[in-house]
Amino acid sequence: MKLRGLLTRAMAAQVVVTAAALLASYAVAGPGFGIAQIAALIASAAAAVLLARFCARTIETSEDKCAAAQAAELARARNDSAQMTQAIIKTALDAFIQIDDNGTVLEWSFQAEALTGWTRAEALGADVVDLIVAEPLRAAFRQRMARLVPELSNTPSGLRFELTLVHRNGDPILAEASSTVLRLGARVITNTFVRDITRKRAAEEQLVQSQKMEAVGQLTGGIAHEFNNMLTVITGTIEILADAVKDNPPLATITKLISEAADRGAALTSSLLSFARKQALQPADIDVNALLEELAKLLLATFDKKIEIVTRLDRNVWLAYADRGQLSSALLNLAINARDAMLDGGRLTLTTRNIVFGVREAVAVGAGYAGDYVEIEIADTGTGIPQAILERIFDPFFSTKEVGKGTGLGLSMVFGFVKQSGGGIKVASEEGSGTVFTLYLPKAEASTLRPTGYDDRKIVGGTETVLCVEDDHDVRQYVTVQLEALGYKVIPAANATEALAIAAEGKPFDLLFTDIVMAGGMNGRELAEQMVAARPSIRVLFTSGYAYDSLHTQGRATMGAPLLRKPYRKAELARMLRRCLDTAVDSAGDAIPTPYSVQADVEAFLRRQAAEDNGTKRPGK
Ligand SMILES: Nc1ncnc2c1ncn2[C@@H]1O[C@H](COP(=O)(O)OP(=O)(O)OP(=O)(O)O)[C@@H](O)[C@H]1O
Ligand SMILES: [Mg+2]
CATH class of the missing domain: 3.30.450.20 (PAS domain)
Incomplete structure (x- = not known):
């Protein structure tokens, strides 16, 4: 367009110049064709040459400009593309x-x-x-x-x-x-x-491993549960039998043998239930330093002197929230494993410290939630664990020890207990250098109250009335005999519906003693909630050899509710009953809610439910 405009103007200028020159020549020299006209034509030709030159130069310059602009455009495009590539790579x-x-x-x-x-x-x-x-x-x-x-x-x-x-x-x-x-x-x-993808793969492997443990745990837990009910009948009735044959030494010896075998059976089912995370835990606030000092003393006295025992306890360590007895045996199991790995001597180091986990760290050790944990480390300088068997050591019955020396249930118990307590466990081992087991236990909520004092050394009975709910016929009969022997009046019930009917009739009773897991619709837990809602002054004692039911997926969530673990002895039953019945009551005769009262427990459960509804999953909060 520009070029055409330029040429049009140049041609117009040329015409004007030629016409002007001719007109001027006629004006000067008059009509005709003479020197003046020739001069006019030469002048207009010169003007034409000048105009042509001017046009050519203008066109050249504009072409140059155009090429430069195109080159700049290309360079900019290239630069943009390189920058974009860099940005993609960087981000x-x-x-x-x-x-x-x-x-x-x-x-x-x-x-x-x-x-x-x-x-x-x-x-x-x-x-x-x-x-x-x-x-x-x-x-x-x-x-x-x-x-x-x-x-x-x-x-x-x-x-x-x-x-x-x-x-x-x-x-x-x-x-x-x-x-x-x-x-x-x-x-x-x-x-x-x-x-x-190192972390992703590790997480996938951990998932597979935990699914495997879950499946094995369910099977083990089911068997152990049945076995436990049978043992409850044996361990309970053997004392009655022993009493009856105490003047007949051969029979007394036999009953003692039966009792011992039943005790061994109880220990075995207890390990299996621990592994299956179905042990009825009684968590409390624990000073882990004190526990480890006790353990160190015990190990010093019993282990070979070739094994040095070192404690590195953080004086400011928090209280942990776990079952004290179970934690003791877990630590003992780990210490014994360490000893067995240091037959030629070595060093066993017990360490405590506080640790705060983010979600990622908590997941890495299999702990339930991000938050505060008490860390207990048990490190040995023994043989170490070969990589090939490292992922099997927590499996029940996995042992590399000689037949008769190890059942392979030690670490399974530790694993199940820690997991059920809402904690985690980690193992690091190097062949030839040693092994480090690290346990993570949830920090205690310092607000947990202590029970009122009671004497747990002598068997104390009572005259109160107990509503005893137990779905297993044999166990129910045995408990009735035990309770009556302690002086209590007993109203037996085979399930929750029967118990509720008895309560609805208005029969007076002081304490509800109920199994948690029961066949039929309602479990012991729900039964207790209904009864307490109607009669707030009623005391409740739970018993279980199995899971603390679906409401208590974590031991932490029991909030110290009274629970008698199956199988139990008469002395434990007597002690727990007094503990419940002697709980402080107010002027109206209602139990003052303490962590040992059902009210407190129900409240905690409701709080937990509310928290879960709000998207927080941590129990007990
Ligand atoms: N500290 C350790 N050092 C080396 N190996 C260990 C250590 N702890 C455990 N192991 C290995 O893990 C296996 C399983 O341990 P676990 O405690 O479950 O069973 P166990 O000790 O063999 O038998 P149990 O504890 O039932 O008597 C052991 O047989 C051993 O091979
Ligand atoms: Mg062991």
């Missing part, structure tokens, strides 16, 4: 590595620095295989790369594969890579995005 969550056909690094993103420990400056120009592949695997890796490039050339969408790399510090990295090949003339450039 990509995965590491970006670009290499040429010799494996020389051309580009190394910030994430590649973080992933491998090599800086961009160090990596550029280096051989990629030397940087990120462990020495023994380099030759094989190069061969694999040589095969990969032609394969990639035929696959425009690229290839995705897994590989093990090595960090600058020697740590292995399990990675997922996606590569594409770019041909630039004779050059072949490979672009690869690399993602660290």
Whole structure:
């Protein structure tokens, strides 16, 4: 358009100049064709030449300008594209590595620095295989790369594969890579995005492991539960039998044998239930330092002198919330394992400290929730555990000890107990150097109240009336006999419905003694809630050899509710009954809510439900 305008104007100017020159020549020299007209024509020709020159120059300049603008535009586009590529590489969550056909690094993103420990400056120009592949695997890796490039050339969408790399510090990295090949003339450039999947894989493995433990636990728990009910009948009635045959020594010996066998059976089912996380726990605030000092004293007295026992206890450690008896036996199990691994002597170190977990750390040790935990570490300098069996050590009945020396239930018990307590466990071991087991127990909520004092040394009965709810016929009969022997009046009921009917009739009773897990619709827990709602002054004592039911998925959530663990002896039954019946009452005769009263427990349960409804999952809060 501009060019056409220029030419039009030039031609118009030429016409005007020629006409003006001719008119001037006629005006000066008059009509005709003479010197003046010739001069006028020469002048207009000169003007034409000048105009043509001017046009040519103008056109040239404008062409130059146009070319320069195009070049600038192209350069800007190239620059934008490079910047965009850099931005993509920089902001990509995965590491970006670009290499040429010799494996020389051309580009190394910030994430590649973080992933491998090599800086961009160090990596550029280096051989990629030397940087990120462990020495023994380099030759094989190069061969694999040589095969990969032609394969990639035929696959425009690229290839995705897994590989093990090595960090600058020697740590292995399990990675997922996606590569594409770019041909630039004779050059072949490979672009690869690399993602660290070490943690993801570990989490997947942990999930599989915990699902396995869950399945084995369910089976074990079911069997142990049935077994426990039978044992309750044996351990309970054997005392009556022993009483009857005490003047007949041979029979007394036999009853003693039966009693001992039943005790061993009870210990075994207790371990199995612990593993299955179905042990009826009685969590309380525990000073773990005091517990470990006691343990250290016991170990000093019993272990071989070749084993040195060291304690490193943090004086400011929090109280833990767990079942004291179970924790003691868990620690003892770990100490005995350590001893067995240090037959030629060594050092056993017991350490405590406080630890605050974020979600990620909590998940890593299998602990229930992010938050405050008390850490107990038991480290030995023994044989260590071979990598190949490390993931099986918590399995029930897994043992490398000689037949008769280990049942393989020690660590299963520890595992189940810790998990049921809302805690976690971690093991680190190196063959030849030793093993470190670390337990994480939830920190106690300091507000938990203590029970009122009672004497637990002598058997004290009573004359109150007990409503006894138990679905197993034999167990119910045995408990009735026991309670009556202690002086109590007993109203037996076979299930929750029967118990509620008895209460509805208005029969007076002082205490509800109920199994938690019962066949039929309502469990003991729900029964207690209904009864307490109608008669707030009623005391409740739970008994269970099994799960503390679905409302109590975590031991922590029992809030110290009174619970008698099956199988139990007469003395324990007597003590627990007095503990419940002697709980303080107010002037109206209603139980003052303490953590030992059902009211407090129900409140806690409701609070927990409300918290869960609000999206917080931590129990007991
Ligand atoms: N501190 C340790 N050092 C080396 N190996 C250990 C250690 N702790 C456990 N193990 C290994 O784990 C296995 C399982 O331990 P666990 O305590 O469950 O069973 P156990 O000790 O063999 O038998 P139990 O404890 O029932 O008597 C052991 O047989 C042993 O191989
Ligand atoms: Mg053991």
